Amino acid sequence: MSLGTILIIILILVLLGAIPAWPYSSGWGYGPSGIIGVILLVVLILALMGRI
Numbered sequence: 001m002s003l004g005t006i007l008i009i010i011l012i013l014v015l016l017g018a019i020p021a022w023p024y025s026s027g028w029g030y031g032p033s034g035i036i037g038v039i040l041l042v043v044l045i046l047a048l049m050g051r052i
Contacts, residue, residue: 004047011040 015036 004043007043008040008047011036011043015040
């Protein structure tokens with residue numbers, strides 16, 4: 001496995017973990033998952049371009 005593939009898998013798992021599903025995290029909104037989603041998108045684009 002390349003470094004890019006491992007990064008994408010880890011970021012997808014973190015994105016799923018940041019979804020506000022628990023009562024204490026419902027007030028967070030979509031901020032944490034949105035930030036992680038943007039990071040995932042950037043890493044995915046870099047991996048597709050062959051930079052990672």
